[in-house]
Amino acid sequence: MTMDDGRRVTWSKASLIVTAIFLLSLSSSASVAAHGRSSKRFVRSYDEPCKKMRLYLHDILYDYSNSTANSTAAAVTKPTALSTAVSKSGYFFGRVVVFNDPVTEGKALPPALEETAVRAQGLYLYDNKEDYTAWLAFSVVFNSTAHRGTLNLIGADPLAEKTRDISVVGGTGDFFMARGVATIRTDAIEGFKYFRLQMDINLYECYV
Ligand SMILES: *[C@@H]1O[C@H](CO)[C@@H](O)[C@H](O)[C@H]1NC(C)=O
Ligand SMILES: *[C@@H]1O[C@H](CO)[C@@H](O)[C@H](O)[C@H]1NC(C)=O
Numbered sequence: 001m002t003m004d005d006g007r008r009v010t011w012s013k014a015s016l017i018v019t020a021i022f023l024l025s026l027s028s029s030a031s032v033a034a035h036g037r038s039s040k041r042f043v044r045s046y047d048e049p050c051k052k053m054r055l056y057l058h059d060i061l062y063d064y065s066n067s068t069a070n071s072t073a074a075a076v077t078k079p080t081a082l083s084t085a086v087s088k089s090g091y092f093f094g095r096v097v098v099f100n101d102p103v104t105e106g107k108a109l110p111p112a113l114e115e116t117a118v119r120a121q122g123l124y125l126y127d128n129k130e131d132y133t134a135w136l137a138f139s140v141v142f143n144s145t146a147h148r149g150t151l152n153l154i155g156a157d158p159l160a161e162k163t164r165d166i167s168v169v170g171g172t173g174d175f176f177m178a179r180g181v182a183t184i185r186t187d188a189i190e191g192f193k194y195f196r197l198q199m200d201i202n203l204y205e206c207y208v
């Protein structure tokens, strides 16, 4: 080994130490940003979900015939000219519905619709002239002893498909920086008045 080699070895050791210190400082600033998640580990695994949840969303559309207390969703558009022009039955093209829906672990409607610890807040809109398809954008807001925070979901919802996959694009609180896919399935439907969605939320990036 020449002296030159020796110096190179020493230099690379020094640079390793500097790199290690740099990485340590990076990871500590990451845990500061994660608000006390320092005891938790960030897992990214696209083969196996790091967290799985099955939840049910109950959407009760106010249709003038029912009580306002028993309604969690409201159409915010009049039938669009295009939707009435393209088809007699109407696929509601352009209709936008805003909701603040109860979300439960079981299938039963909760006794107090406004007071569940988990809510789904957002909108869906109908976006097809010749079929029932919708587009969803909403937050699942958790305010329970088990979880606090939000998951934000977005995606196309072709209603004729038995299951539809939508993206979990991010999260906050207990779901800080979470990402994944939610498989949704219409579990029950009463005309255009009520539907229950089964949501299988699989996170592939999360703190565990
Ligand atoms: C709301 O509709 C349900 C059926 O969809 C009915 O059982 C209930 O009595 C209605 N409530 C009111 C206040 O109209
Ligand atoms: C969250 O739950 C707590 C305790 O039940 C309640 O006091 C608080 O108002 C809730 N916050 C929201 C935003 O619903």
Ligand SMILES: *[C@@H]1O[C@H](CO)[C@@H](O)[C@H](O)[C@H]1NC(C)=O
Residues within 6 Å of the ligand: 060, 070, 190, 193, 194
């Ligand atoms: C509320 O509406 C849902 C959906 O139509 C219905 O199943 C339920 O019986 C209604 N509850 C009350 C108290 O009216």
